[in-house]
Amino acid sequence: AQKITQTQPGMFVQEKEAVTLDCTYDTSDPSYGLFWYKQPSSGEMIFLIYQGSYDQQNATEGRYSLNFQKARKSANLVISASQLGDSAMYFCAMREEGGFYKLIFGTGTRLQVFP
């Protein structure tokens, strides 16, 4: 069964520094997609970045990049030049190919950025 593990319940980072949020996953399906979402205190989940299992290069979106290590089944999110507005919960999620669309989430990491 597919599973997402986020082992860091909370992380602190100083403004303008980079931070890495860990995510490991478990699946027996060779085709899958990995997503990162941000959840500010307002509650909605905001899509940040996507990595496909067959993608040769690590995904990047502005200040967000994904450190994808397929053999280790990890997909860590790197946020560069942290800003105060980055303080939020961050969730890693996975989708397997086939069937109806379904996202499976981890427990999340609370990131706090301090001045």
Added chain:
Amino acid sequence: ETGVTQTPRHLVMGMTNKKSLKCEQHLGHNAMYWYKQSAKKPLELMFVYNFKEQTENNSVPSRFSPECPNSSHLFLHLHTLQPEDSALYLCASSQADRVPMNTEAFFGQGTRLTVV
């Protein structure tokens, strides 16, 4: 302004009450989802609707009853809930099946439910 709107944002209800959560999406999607978010637990997928048909029910107790009258609206009817049902209930939408793997789901802001 999110394309997925949930009402109410906050709800306090007694264990004998009946209430409903509403979700509306303006994105032209044809799949909608209910997730439950409890503290320190992964988001739990509760129900999935594709083209108004329920395609997944993840062993959710019958005190939660979903309804999807059309592709734009999704309801979660609640009755005789327990205190452990207190959580943030998130609605999401996406294009339905056989979509590219990188298709993202869009979420509402959630309903914070407290059962007393």
